[in-house]
Amino acid sequence: MKKLLASTALLLALTLPALAEEYTPDPNAKQGGVMLMTYKDDVATLDPAIGYDWQNWSMIRSLFDGLMDYVPGTTDLRLGLAESFEISDDGLSYVFKLRPGVKFHNGREMTAEDVKYSLDRVTLPATQSPGSGFFSMIKGYDAMVGGTATSLEGVTVVDPLTVKIELSRPDATFLHVMAINFSSVVPKEAVEAAAGDFGKMPVGTGAFKMTEWTLGQRLVFARNPDYWRAGEPYLDGVTFEFGQEPVVSLLRLQNGEIDIPGDGIPPAKFTEVMDDPAQKAMVVQGDVLHTGYITMNVTAAPFDKVEVRRAVNMAINKTRIVQVINNRAAPATQPLPPAMPGYTADYAGYPYDVEGAKKLLAEAGFPDGFETDLYVVNTDPNPRIAQAIQQDLAAIGITVNLQSLAAPNVIEAGGAGTAPMVWSGGLAWVADFPDPSNFFGPILGCAGAEPGGWNWAKYCNPDLDKAAVAADSMSDPAKLAERLKAWSDIYMKVMEDAPWAPVFNDQRFTMRGARMGGEGALYVDPIATVNFDYVYVK
């Protein structure tokens, strides 16, 4: 609930130029020390236009900055490289004033030209950015993607410290978009000097700069002495070691050799860790903007009947599934996770009711049930969860054949519409930014229902699409409550049509060594995963 209130505060803040208060630093925080973190796999890239996985997301955040940022450990927006901004009355134009004297790691001062260059770069097809779609509200985006322009028409350099961004439609999520990694400001000369390898030679304005990367072995960040937020970061550096199995990392943490096992607690060791007081003391728990769900392809029998989809919702014993994963999650009632604004707190979801589900199936014309396929990613714990779903559905007469495959194959089957049911685990939706719209478009909207899209239920309700556009157009602060209500209504309508059976909302569990300081939320930061800029060595 506290989280929910915090998020609501965010929305209030979002629409007003006066943002959340600055972060109150930990009074015990002190500078110095190098943190050691381990991972199994090497990092794919540190290019903010390219990097889009849970591992490099936090690293990129500490090497780069965008115009907007979040208060550490929360989902509250705050100013980043922008010192202030103004929104026009029609919500179509944003003018950002940049902080003077911000330097890139190469020593050059950052200007409005760099902001423009960075936004052009991320939307140019040649960059192949997975984040390009986030910028579709900026005027001139279609021409960029269509290849008829090489610069965004809507982004103008007013003077060296002022940039104006015009939108083609009012969009209440725009400031969030200016805070995601893809909006990071990069220096043109460094990108060009890297000759296609900027992801291995990153240069930003962030709290840390990269000083060494031995591929497959280690990556070293050192404090940026010129960082524009005075007194930050606290750590002198962060060293990442690769090639460490999660179980091995856990052993090393217990021996005091490392500070954070980057891959988290191995599922097989979870109970052991939580039962041992010494180990449990190192565990930090936090919210994730995540929902795990089952999709049902509404375009094909038998899931074209809403009764069948509702029956599935009622047949799933969510509490038991949460137990299967050692209570590392909470049962879900709706597509939005509880920490997200727009979440409908007074909605209890479909009840667990086997008899009721059987009755619905009979009404739909399947008194004896039917046989179907459930696609699932073949990495633990997903097959175990799928087996629990299989048993639950067997109880109402539905025979489920499990198709346990590698992630890309499940994505392909879901996108092509050949999968009647998909369990989203291992691919599940984690919000890119804390806004209710983020759970709709690609996974529940008509655009995502096209072949290859991520809307695996193939659910397309044009009325809801219209309602979504209307809700996102409400960038007027006076309409805040209305916008939130609109999104809540949209998700309630989704639950009525039941293209999904929401199952649980993940909780993040990580561990930190005894010498590490800083509040727990910094280690399970809803935005940055681990917030390197603010954690410290005691």
Place this chain on the structure above:
Amino acid sequence: MPAYVLRRLLVSALILLGVSLITFFLLYVLPADPVRQIAGRSATTATVESIRRELGLDQPFLIQYGHYLAGLLQGDLGRSYLQKTEVATLIASRLPATLLLMVGAIFCELALGLSMGIAAALLRGRVADQALMMASFVTVSAPQFVVGLLMLYVFAVKLGWFPIGGYGTFLHLVLPALTLGILGSGWYSRMMRSSMIDVLRADYIRTARAKGLGRARVVLRHALPNAILPVIAMIGIDIGIFMGGIVVVESVFGWPGIGQLAWQAIQRVDIPIIMGVTLVSAIAIVLGNLLADLVAPFIDPRIRLK
């Protein structure tokens, strides 16, 4: 001899061409769209299609393969889909670790295999001989990930003699090299045993014994150098077996070689890296075999290359 080498090199080039075509085709028909992987879940259809065009993946198979081949002939293995770095750079940065592991593994398998083989030959027919040959069976058939995990558990976790995976010092090398080496040692011990038995039956050994030379001298000076030669020629062929093993062993031990690179690339459908590692492995195998054939006549003058 030069004509033979030339012919073999030509055949090798054809083999590599075949390998590249088959691998490229298999990855092409894979039921997973790499563009979707790159574009991410938020991508619009327009973004997805623009990336597909950028990568040339909207072209028919033969044109895609033609482009790849044209690049290959200029030494260009392409760029990783997800890392954007040149595949050649990625492989080059990881090759030294794999080569080091191979050297370590060859040393382990020779040391273990040869000593087991010699001992078995000298103790032929006794219980010790049978025990050694039984042991060689076990090592040949034990799955590497099981052996690797067992080694880690016993020698690193329980006894603490070696680091728990990783890379950097001699101690890091021991367990992965031993894991790879144990597999090969079984083959070598059996070969060494039969080769040694053959040699020990030879007339010149009987002569040496008749001269009154000591047993150690007969074995070490006269029998071993002759018996070991055909075994040494096996090393070249061994490279192929290693290439299969490194993917597993490097992943278990967190060894930053090309096997680990391949494993990560497979999980991410990063086709240029999978192609690159496959080709480099194929080249290693082809060269290893060629080397084995070229060395053979020097070891045994009865063999002639035609």
